[in-house]
Amino acid sequence: MSAEPPVNEVELHAWVDGRLEPARHAAVEAYLEANPSERQRLTDYRAIDAELHRLFDPALNEPVPASLKLPPARRWTPRAWLARAAVAAGFMLFGGALGWFANEQLRQPLVADRAFVRQALAAHVVYVPEVRHPVEVDAGQQQHLVAWLSKRLGATVQAPALEALSFQLLGGRLLPADGKPAAQFMYQDAGGRRLTLYVRRGLDGNRETAFRFAEQDGIGAFYWVDGELAYALAGDLERPALDQVAHAVYQQLNP
């Protein structure tokens, strides 16, 4: 009866934060079962965290002001600026040529497509590590989520079902992309691996492209344009596995 409390305060906070060692789960659960007021206390702590996210997560979705670009603006010297301008001009020339070839003959990725896949990869990297709030609207409200994102994008978007490939929908969020809305759906498998499907309105009118693949820091992405929407499926998966999921997504969207 008057035994030591089976768990300590540090473990209770670890429980709140989802960082409790699995071996201690049973002990903590038993303790909370026996102490409803303690469970209430920890539930309140979690509610506080959820409120923090509700209050401050919008900062994640805002466009970053120009003053926060790297290298820092204040440190720009005329010389460095010239060098950068030269690089930028070279890139634009190269990009322009690439775009021209793509349109004319080669079916290479358009420059706009590259910007698109970069946005998709950046959004993937930012949100995938979120432990408890990876999405704005969770999969429990899937209908609401899809309707909301469709309305904001001005096009019918869908969250493909990937259970057959053992990925469950976690939910989605709305993101800015060059001042336009983009949608991100997040999926997770039993091993905690996460995929994101990034969707935005067509980049330059209606057209279709083949699947293309891009990779950055070990995160691969298949991307394609299908009618008025552009898609990018990103994940830290082997390329064949990601390819398989991308095809499943494509097939569901084009039954």
Add this chain to the structure above:
Amino acid sequence: MADFARLVTEQIPRLRRYARALVGTQRADDLVQDCLERAWSRRGLWDGQGELRAWLFTILHNLYANSVRRQAGAPAFEPLPEEDLPALAPSRHEAALELRDLERALACLSPEQREVLLLVGLEQLDYAEVATVLNIPPGTVMSRLARAREALRRALREPPRARLRRVK
């Protein structure tokens, strides 16, 4: 170095979120900009392997701690302007009131407690990372976290307008 700039740029939204919670919307971007400048000037010190995010949060923390020391006594937190409150579909007004309560309660924490609470609860750093970022022992992280959470819980439950339970 292009890589460094890109990796840091990916972290900017998170730095802004944290800074906003820490010092308020008005001063957040100045703090982040100072942080980016310092990170850039010290980019040679980042080994390219470690957790860049924790490294950036460390820089931001040092800048913040300096500013707190400089203006000890001055309020370190400003309320958000009304338009910064997130748009919430159901019962927006009531939710906004609850968020106001949370801001007020946050403002009552000491800077040290607020940092630990935000790094754990909002930024989801693990405890060891928080200890590294703030340069304090792990035990201090836990005691500050416990005190901050309990202070917020009391502040939100006890005043007449606090309705934490409704939030679920």
